[in-house]
Amino acid sequence: MEFSDLELERLKKLQRLRERGIEPYPARVTRTHTNQQAIDAFAAQEAASDAPHQAGGEAVEAAVVGRLVLVRPMGKASFAHIEDGTSRLQIYMKKEEVGEETYEMFLKDIDLGDFLEAQGHMFRTKTGEPTLRITQLHIISKAIQPPPEKWHGLKDVETRLRQRYADLLSNPETREVFRKRAQVVNALRRFLDNLDFLEVETPVLQPLYGGAAARPFITHHNQLDQNLYLRISFELYLKRLLVGMYERVYEIGRDFRNEGVSYKHNPEFTQLEFYAAYWDYKKVMEVTEQMVAYVAQEVTGSTQIEYDGKAIELGGAWQRLTMREAIKKWAEIDYMDYPTAAELRAAIRARGGHAPDDASWGKLIDGLMGDYVEPQLIQPTFLYDYPRDISPLAKRKPDDARHVERFEFFIAGMEMGNAFSELNDPLDQEERFVEMNRTEDVEAGDAHPLDEDYLRAMRYGMPPNGGFGMGVDRLTMLLTNQQTIREVILYPHLRSSEK
RNA sequence: GGGCCGUUAGCUCAAUCGGUAGAGCAGAGGCCUUUUAAGCCUUUGGUUCAGGGUUCGAGUCCCUGACGGCUCACCA
Numbered sequence: 001m002e003f004s005d006l007e008l009e010r011l012k013k014l015q016r017l018r019e020r021g022i023e024p025y026p027a028r029v030t031r032t033h034t035n036q037q038a039i040d041a042f043a044a045q046e047a048a049s050d051a052p053h054q055a056g057g058e059a060v061e062a063a064v065v066g067r068l069v070l071v072r073p074m075g076k077a078s079f080a081h082i083e084d085g086t087s088r089l090q091i092y093m094k095k096e097e098v099g100e101e102t103y104e105m106f107l108k109d110i111d112l113g114d115f116l117e118a119q120g121h122m123f124r125t126k127t128g129e130p131t132l133r134i135t136q137l138h139i140i141s142k143a144i145q146p147p148p149e150k151w152h153g154l155k156d157v158e159t160r161l162r163q164r165y166a167d168l169l170s171n172p173e174t175r176e177v178f179r180k181r182a183q184v185v186n187a188l189r190r191f192l193d194n195l196d197f198l199e200v201e202t203p204v205l206q207p208l209y210g211g212a213a214a215r216p217f218i219t220h221h222n223q224l225d226q227n228l229y230l231r232i233s234f235e236l237y238l239k240r241l242l243v244g245m246y247e248r249v250y251e252i253g254r255d256f257r258n259e260g261v262s263y264k265h266n267p268e269f270t271q272l273e274f275y276a277a278y279w280d281y282k283k284v285m286e287v288t289e290q291m292v293a294y295v296a297q298e299v300t301g302s303t304q305i306e307y308d309g310k311a312i313e314l315g316g317a318w319q320r321l322t323m324r325e326a327i328k329k330w331a332e333i334d335y336m337d338y339p340t341a342a343e344l345r346a347a348i349r350a351r352g353g354h355a356p357d358d359a360s361w362g363k364l365i366d367g368l369m370g371d372y373v374e375p376q377l378i379q380p381t382f383l384y385d386y387p388r389d390i391s392p393l394a395k396r397k398p399d400d401a402r403h404v405e406r407f408e409f410f411i412a413g414m415e416m417g418n419a420f421s422e423l424n425d426p427l428d429q430e431e432r433f434v435e436m437n438r439t440e441d442v443e444a445g446d447a448h449p450l451d452e453d454y455l456r457a458m459r460y461g462m463p464p465n466g467g468f469g470m471g472v473d474r475l476t477m478l479l480t481n482q483q484t485i486r487e488v489i490l491y492p493h494l495r496s497s498e499k
Numbered sequence: 500g501g502g503c504c505g506u507u508a509g510c511u512c513a514a515u516c517g518g519u520a521g522a523g524c525a526g527a528g529g530c531c532u533u534u535u536a537a538g539c540c541u542u543u544g545g546u547u548c549a550g551g552g553u554u555c556g557a558g559u560c561c562c563u564g565a566c567g568g569c570u571c572a573c574c575a
Contacts, residue, residue, distance in 0.1 A: 004509060004544095005509085005526080005543080005544065006509055006525075006526055006544090007509085009526060009527075010526095070535080070536075070537095071537095072534050072535070072536095072537045072538090073531085073534095073537090074531055074532065074533085074534065074537075074538085075530075075531035075532060076531080076532050077531095077532040077533075077534085078532090078534085079533075079534045079535075079537080080534095081535085090534085090535080092533075092534085094532065095532080096532090111525090111526090112525075125533050125534075125535090126533055126534095127533075127534080127535075129533095129534090129535075131533090131534095145509080146509055146510080146525060146526075147509090147510085147525085148509080148510050148511085148525095149509090149510040149511050149523090149524055149525075150510090150524065150525075150536065151510095151511080151523095151524070151536045152510070152511045152512090152524085152536095153510090153511090154510070154511090155510085155511065155512095156506095156510085156511090156567090157567070157568070158506090158566070158567050158568085159510095161567095170510090212574095212575080213574075213575035214574060214575090215574085257574070258574095259573065259574040260500085260572080260573050260574060262570095262573095262574090263569090265573095265574070360575085362575070363575065366575070386575095387575095389575080390575040391575075392575075436575080494566090494567085495565090495566070495567085496566095
C-alpha cells in the first residue's frame with residue numbers, strides 16, 4: 001500500500017518522535033482510571049466535600065489513556081478530548097505545566113487519532129466540564145491514517161461496512177448497536193437458562209443438510225474426501241438430543257443459506273433454536289411472548305419500542321390469527337374454497353395477485369401470506385396452523401389433514417421466527433420426506449437429501465415436543481431500530497472489491 | 500439475476516444549459532493561557548470509479564465494466 005500525502009506527513013512526525021528518543025508504540029502504559037472512572041471519582045469527591053476543586057492539588061489524580069479525537073490549541077494552553085472505551089474526557093494542558101518539550105510534541109507531532117496517556121488532576125472548567133489538567137503526556141500509539149471527519153463521522157455506507165473499524169472508531173452509535181446486540185444474546189441465554197434449558201453446540205459442517213428450505217453452501221473435507229454442507233438450520237441435530245433424554249435444549253449460532261441478500265437476509269446469520277419435550281406449539285407461543293418481552297425489557301428498559309417511526313408494544317398477549325383467517329382478512333381469499341393448487345392459482349390471479357406456475361398449494365398460500373398479510377403485521381402477531389405441505393417437520397393437526405401445528409411470528413412487518421409441535425412419528429416423518437422429494441423440483445435445487453440417521457433416531461422414540469427458531473439478527477434490528485440487517489452484523493457480506 | 504439511482508480532495512458535500520472542478524473539516528505555516536465542531540490569517544491537496552465514444556470542449560451526454568444504494572425476484 002502506498003502512503004497518501006496526509007500519511008506521509010504523519011510518518012515524518014513518527015520519525016521526529018523517534019529521533020527525540022520517544023517510542024511511539026510502547027509496550028506498556030500507565031492507567032489508573034478509565035475516563036468514566038475519572039469523571040465519576042471526581043464527581044463523588046465533589047459531592048463529598050464543599051470545597052470546589054479548582055485545580056486544587058488534592059483533587060482526584062488520574063492516569064488515563066485514549067484516542068485523541070478533538071484538539072483546541074490556544075497558544076500556550078490547549079484543550080483536547082480523548083476517548084477510551086468508556087467515555088470522552090477533556091484534558092487541559094498549559095505549556096508551563098507540562099514542559100516546553102511535551103507541549104511542542106503535542107502541537108507538532110501528535111495528531112487526531114493517536115492514542116495518548118495523560119496524567120494529572122481533575123478539575124472543573126468554568127463551563128462545568130470535568131477535565132483532567134495534565135502534567136504528563138505520552139504517545140502510546142501513532143495513527144498513520146487520519147480519522148474520518150470529526151463532526152460528520154464516516155457516512156459512506158460501503159466504506160463503513162468494508163472498514164467496520166473506521167465506522168466503529170468514528171461513530172459511537174455503531175458501537176452502541178453492537179453492545180446492544182451482545183445484550184440481546186445474553187438476555188436470551190439468561191431467559192432460557194432460567195427455564196432449565198441446556199445450551200449445546202451441534203455441527204456447522206454437516207454431511208447432509210436439513211431442517212429448513214434453503215440452498216446450502218457446499219465445502220469439502222480433503223482428507224476424508226467428503227463433501228460437507230454448512231448447516232442451514234440446527235433442527236435435526238437438536239431434536240436428536242431429545243431422543244437422548246435431554247428435555248430442553250437450545251443453541252445460538254450461525255446458519256448459512258446460499259440465497260439472495262436483502263435488508264433482512266445475510267448469507268450467514270445468527271439463529272436461536274430451542275426444543276422442549278412435552279410442550280406443544282401453544283405453550284411455545286406463550287414462552288415466545290415472554291422471552292421477547294424479557295429481552296426487550298433487559299436491553300432497552302421497556303417492552304414498548306419504536307421501530308421505523310412506529311410504536312410497537314412487545315409486552316402482554318400478542319395477536320393470534322390462523323393463517324386462514326389472516327389471508328381471508330387481508331387477501332380476501334378463503335383458500336379452503338380452492339383445495340387444489342390449480343384452483344387456488346386461478347383465484348389468486350383473478351384477484352390480480354402473483355402466483356407462479358410451479359408453486360404448490362401450500363406455497364401459494366405462503367405467497368399470499370407474504371404478499372398481503374406479512375406487511376400488515378406491525379404489532380407482534382402469531383400466525384398459526386400452516387399448510388401441511390410446506391411444513392414437513394411439524395405435527396399434523398389432529399382433526400385437520402391439511403394443516404399442521406405450526407406458527408410463525410411477525411413484528412414490524414417482518415418474520416421473526418417459526419415454531420411447531422414437532423413431528424415425532426417416525427413413519428409419518430419418513431412419508432413426509434419421501435413426499436417432499438417427490439414434489440419438490442430437483443432441478444431448482446429444492447429437493448433435500450433424506451436424512452436416514454434422523455429417521456433412525458426418531459424410531460428410538462422421541463418425546464412430544466415444541467420447537468422454536470428465531471432470527472437473532474432481526475430481533476436485534478428491532479431492538480436497535482435498524483432498518484437493515486447489515487447494520488446489526490459487524491462484517492456483513494459484501495461482494496469482493498478485489499480487482 | 501432484473502429495473503432504477505449513485506460513485507467528485509483523506510472525510511462531509513457543492514459544481515446552472517456541455518464552457519477554467521469548489522467549500523467546510525482534516526493537513527502545512529503563523530497568532531492566540533478556560534476552550535467545546537474553539538477562533539483569526541496564509542496555504543497544500545483532484546487520473547471527477549475504470550475503459551471506450553460523441554464534441555471545438557465532458558464531472559455533466561452515449562456505451563461497456565466494477566462497486567454501492569433502493570427495489571423486484573428468489574429465500575417450504
